[in-house]
Amino acid sequence: MRPKPKSLLDHREFPVLYVDDEPENLRIFELTFKRQLSILTAQSAAEGLQVLNENPVAVVLSDQRMPGMTGTEFLARVREIDEKTIRILVTAYGDVETLSVAINDGQIYRFLPKPWDADDMGLTLRRAIEVYALDRERDALLWELTQLNTISRSLHCQLEPEPLIEFLLECAHKELGFDGASLLFFEADGERLRWGGFAPEASEIHDRLQEIHLSMANAPSFVGRLSKGETQTLRVEDLSDLETPVRQWVTEVSADEIVVVPLIGKKDVVGALTVDNRSGGSPFGADERTLLDGLSIQAVIAIENARLVDDLRRSREQVLRADRLGTLGTLAAGLAHEINNPLVSVHTFLSLAPGKRGDDEPEFWENYHALACGEVERIRRLVSTMSRLGRGGGAGANGAVGERESVDVGELASEVVTLLEREARAKNVTLVLDADPETPRVQAVRDHLHQVFLNLLLNAVQATPEHGKVRVVVGPDPERPEDGVCVQVNDTGPGILEEHLERVFDPFFTTKEPDEGTGLGLMISHQIVADHGGSIDVRSRPGEGATFFVRLPVQGVPEPR
Secondary structure (H helix, E strand, O other), X not given: OOOOHHHOOOHHHOOEEEEOOOHHHHHHHHHHHOOOOOEEEEOOHHHHHHHHHHOOOOEEEEEOXXXXXXXXXXXXXXXXXXXXXXXXXXXXXXXXXXXXXHHHOOOOOEEEEOOOOHHHHHHHHHHHHHHHHHHHHHHHHHHHHHHHHHHHHHHOOOOOHHHHHHHHHHHHHHHOOOOEEEEEEEOOOOOEEEEEEEEOOOOHHHHHHOOOOEEOOOOHHHHHHHHOOOOEEEEHHHXXXXXXXXXXXXXXXXXXXXXXXXXXXXXXXEEEEEEEOOOOOOOOOHHHXXXXXXXXXXXXXXXXXXXXXXXXXXXHHHHHHHHHHHHHHHHHHHHHHHHHHHHHHHHHHHHHHHHHOOOOOHHHHHHHHHHHHHHHHHHHHHHHHHHHHHOOOOEEOOEEOOXXXXXXXXXXXXXXXXXXXXXXXXOOOEEEEEEOOXXXXXXXXXXXXXXXXXXXXXXHHHHOOOOOEEEEEEEEOOOOOOOEEEEEEEEOOOOOOHHHHOOOOOOOOOOOOOOOOOOOHHHHHHHHHHHOOOEEEEEEOOOOOEEEEEEEEOOOOOOOO
């Protein structure tokens, strides 16, 4: 029995039990207070205990002198049954010692002497009921607060929309005890609602509810009030007054009441949490509604956070793809040149070959043929490298998305150096690769590391002035040579200002001209390396160039399941 704040003054909701072995006293008590209170009576302690076990009781009054068990002994037993019950001793024979023990041991709230005064008795009973009700209300509020805190902590740990919705509905149904629960979400146009989930899960009712469509067109009153953030109670007794789809909803659920609580987000109402008493429970009171309000506040925060994380993940994947395409565009002209050069040798050989048939010219057939084959292989490697670079999406939150494989970091760096040779020659910059053959292989998504090295080397070449040098060093990580790899990219450019060093990995931070860079390359590189369990940092002084360090563990991080 949980008191409701709005009805604390309705004392009849809280039964009072009076135990006395004299029937006349019970009859007088009942006649005096039956209009004001809900009265139960018993003529013995045993009968009183039986009544207590069968009925919720707020206040117990007991005579002290009764056969078989004294009033203090009886009230001590009452305390064992429910210590929250208010206990009052009514006696004409109580001595100071008896009352002192009863009060000090917490067995009684107070005592009343016989014969009792009706006004004094009535006032005492009302105060006792209010103490009981407030105590119960405090316990209920503490329980609700504890439940909300527990649920909130778990809700905010859920960053995937679907598991979050499932957890929220299960909490409403199992933890908070509502017979049924569901979620409704506004579509992007704000005119229509869609069902987001149900609890309990397995129910034929939910299949039929999915076929009910709620919108401003067919339920303008319901949808309009919800969009304004109004809580609504749909009652079966008001069925004829409800709009057609709402009436179908209430009919399908077969609940006396459905409470619809809006989920009010930062900008607008995102949907609603609904609960019902389809199993025949009592009507929802103020305490249940307060609990639902608290739950809805936590729910909408968690839902918006999950949606934000999902949007960020999608945006990040798009940025990764855009960055890859931008890099490909930058290298397109260089790739064409790198392919055209070997094609000259191949074309020359093929043009001369028909005229050399039957001629014994070993130099032509051996040397020129070998040169042509080597150039064809060079073209194949370039095309293969660019193909790998252009495939696939971005890295995931817990690891790079894509197939991990054993990667030779030195070989990968060599491919990137080859791709950027023309860019470097155009600026009269020397590219140098120093790869230690003892460098251990790493478990990684090859294309993503390729993108990291390409970003770092391209930045280094662009930052290096004419006649400068870009040096790439690949070897075991000095800090963990047995299970780590370190790649250094050093340039002889102007260096990075000290105030810019901490921001080089920030999104959209760039010192280039607006049409020369987006400021996303280093941010993406940082994330890819982090997804592989590694780290990337930079050291630089103005006028002394910059060196980027990429450290990768040999085993990387486990792939997400």
